Amino acid sequence: MATNDVLARQLFDEESRDLLTQIEQDWQQAKPADPAWRAQMQRQLHQLKGMAVSFQLSEAGDCCHQLESLLETFTQTTLRPHQVVQISQLLSQLHDRILTPTAAVQTTEVNQPEISAWQSWQIQFEPAADFFRHGQDPLFYLKQLSELGEMVAEPHFSAPDFAEFEVGRCYLQWHIQLRTASDETAIRAIFDWVTDRCHLQIRPMTAQMGQMPSTTANRHQEKDQLLSLRRRQDQCHHLLLQLENSLGSLPPASMMLLSQLRQLGQQNRLDVQKLLLRPLQIAYQRLPSLSHTLAGQTGKQITLTVPKTDFLIPPEVVETLGDVLIQLLRNAVAHGIEKPRQRHQRNKSETGQIKIRQTLDKLQLTLSVQDDGCGLNETQIRAAASELNLPENTAASTLIFEAGLSTADAVDLISGRGVGLDLVRQKVADLQGQIQVTSTPEQGCEFVVNVPLQRTILTCQRVTVASLNYLFLATDIVATYPLQAFEQRHITGRGWYVQVEQTWLPLCDLRQRLQLSSETSADAIIVVLKAGKRRLAVTVDQLDTPTAFCLCRADQHLPLSPAVVGLATTAEGLPALLLDVGLLFSERS
Known part of the structure; x- marks a missing residue:
């Protein structure tokens, strides 16, 4: 399976678990006569149905569809006994269809740490007749059990004739297969609060070796680890800058080593940022x-x-x-x-x-x-x-x-x-x-x-204007030239133009546009930008090689020029501001 397929399945597993948990919680606080509650439930079920069908989980999609149909029958303020039973059965089936062992198997292609032996267990869970009357929900304990590993739960329903049906009585039980690294003590601990209100039988099956399945908790832990790694890299980078400043003048060979260390640190930070993003x-x-x-x-x-x-x-x-x-x-x-x-x-x-x-x-x-x-x-x-x-x-x-x-x-x-x-x-x-x-x-x-987008990684052209760093997207740049190599002309009421390859282009001095200074450097460079079919020449002091930068959206509350739309950090630890080419065009027009 391709890497993106694995990541897509992991995201589906995480999102479906969270969505299913929310659906189960909302059912526990059912408000059948509330249109807002029904609309929210319809949206959640519709979303989960679409996700399930897209991964060929047609049985899960059918469960969602049946729950949607059941919602439309709600007219009274409280649920009737047969509706409670239907809901419990369908949610249990949906839980099993979504959180199947197949989902865990498909995600094991990602490099994950191996663990010691996994044990398979057979569990018989039979809530007592008065289970509901004591405010207990069997789905809560099934969910807790599923978080220990890979679980398949088969519900069984045995109710008497309608004349003998008792409101609030529990007629459900579950036969469960659980594969986990946890021992029997951990499994029984889940049911500590209801040991006197259920029959619980736990039997071990054959032991198997395996890998840790991907869970939402694991993904959050990985993200936290990556963020911690990024913070340590930033600290190392700042220490390197302090060391460079304290040493003063260094031989060329030493300066080259420090430059290589800066570039390496920048690449490492970029790699961490890539791991925090998704394709x-x-x-x-x-x-x-x-x-x-x-x-x-x-x-x-x-x-x-x-x-x-x-x-x-x-x-x-x-x-x-x-x-x-x-x-x-x-x-x-x-x-x-x-x-x-x-x-x-x-x-x-x-x-x-x-x-x-x-x-x-x-x-x-x-x-x-x-x-x-x-x-x-x-x-x-x-x-x-x-x-x-x-x-x-x-x-x-x-x-x-x-x-x-x-x-x-x-x-x-x-x-x-x-x-x-x-x-x-x-x-x-x-x-x-x-x-x-x-x-x-x-x-x-x-x-x-x-x-x-709050952040992304794009290739940018770094330019220097009045000793400050600015960025243009590499895709916005047509070409670069020395300013002195081309004829310039001022047109009254329209501003400066420069002739580039037999075409007169409007010329924008970034020093003046960004209100940095009024004097253009004698060694200024022209950067020809594009926006659709239009072209604009801007003057800058220096150019760097196009490089990938992790860009963050500029906070509207920061005291920045309206032309600044994003922020990044250079290899030297200095801020670099991404400029909006479209705004430069509109202002020059």
């Missing part, structure tokens, strides 16, 4: 198989185009964008792409096209999901909005994100509950991003997601 490509890993599954379920033909990228961004953004893309893909298949016969009647190829595009401009990530389907059906959207009593003057492209709004004819595993795009809007908002949609009837839709 954006992970967000795309699940989509091809999901599109194939959705095409089979809907009887449609689909070609999905996914970009290839080496962008590194924060893991929480990768996870959230993965969820967003799943929902947008499901929406495009369910509501956008037509069936082959209908496409043929519209003189289209029988195979629908869904294309995902990406751009990373400074610290702003833009994703586009475009299909060549039927576009938004404004009539159906407004009819559905009317049933929900939504404002009539709201644009259709805004209404589609409202909770509960759906134009599907019936509820199925893909659509019909009006949850998907509501979930997308919430997820994008969680990232402080924005989403917009454009549509052309019978030609298709395009959803555009813009997300600000």
Whole structure:
């Protein structure tokens, strides 16, 4: 399995565990008559269903779908006994389907520390009849048990005839297989509080050697270790600078050694930063198989185009964008792409096209999901909005994100509950991003997601202006030249221009633009920048070789020029400011 596939599976395991835990907690505080509670539960189940199906966990997706359907039957303020039983059974099945041993096996390709012998256990857990009446929840103990290792729990339900059914009585028991490095004492400790209210039987099976499965706790521990390593590297770097300053003038050979140490330290810090980020490509890993599954379920033909990228961004953004893309893909298949016969009647190829595009401009990530389907059906959207009593003057492209709004004819595993795009809007908002949609009837839709990134790693050109360090993205630079080699001309009312390769370009003096000083260096260098088809020449004092920098978003509260959009640290431990090329263009215009 490719490294990105392993990382994608690890992220799925972590996110699904957290989401399943939240779902279980919300069920324990059920408020059936509360629309806000039901909407929250629908969003969580819809998200988990999409994630499960994207990893071919169809049984888990079915469990989520059944729970969604069960939610729609809630009308009273309290749950009835048979509903409690149904919920417990479905949550238990969902727990088993999501947290399967297969998930742990697929993640063991990542280098992880080996441990001593793992022991397999058979556990019989039979809560007493009055288990619920004492405020106990068996799912809580099953979850605690699953955190010891790899677990499969098979629920068994034996209830009497309806006439003999007792409200609040527990009719559930579980047969459990657990593979763990913990001993029997640790297993029994989980049930210490309910030993008198359950029958518990624990029997060892055959011992096996294995590897530690990846868990959310392990991932947090790894991140903490990396952050600690980065702090130690920063301390070493500052000590090296202090040593260099205290030694004063050194022979050339010694200066070269110190320079090499600085470069090595910078590379080490960059490597740690890379480990703290995740490839954006992970967000795309699940989509091809999901599109194939959705095409089979809907009887449609689909070609999905996914970009290839080496962008590194924060893991929480990768996870959230993965969820967003799943929902947008499901929406495009369910509501956008037509069936082959209908496409043929519209003189289209029988195979629908869904294309995902990406751009990373400074610290702003833009994703586009475009299909060549039927576009938004404004009539159906407004009819559905009317049933929900939504404002009539709201644009259709805004209404589609409202909770509960759906134009599907019936509820199925893909659509019909009006949850998907509501979930997308919430997820994008969680990232402080924005989403917009454009549509052309019978030609298709395009959803555009813009997300600000707090940090990423990009190749930049470091320049020096008045002894201060600034950065341009390497992709924004066309060429560099000595300023004195070209003719310059001032045009009244328009400013300075310089002739570069027979083309007159507007000239921007960064010293003046950044209010550093008014005098340009005699040895100034021209850097030709691009923004689309436009070109702009700026003057700087010195240039370095393009290098990868870990960039952080500039805090809006810092007293920086509006042209500064990001911050980084040089190999010498000095700050470097990333400049917004687009702003320089607009001001020069």
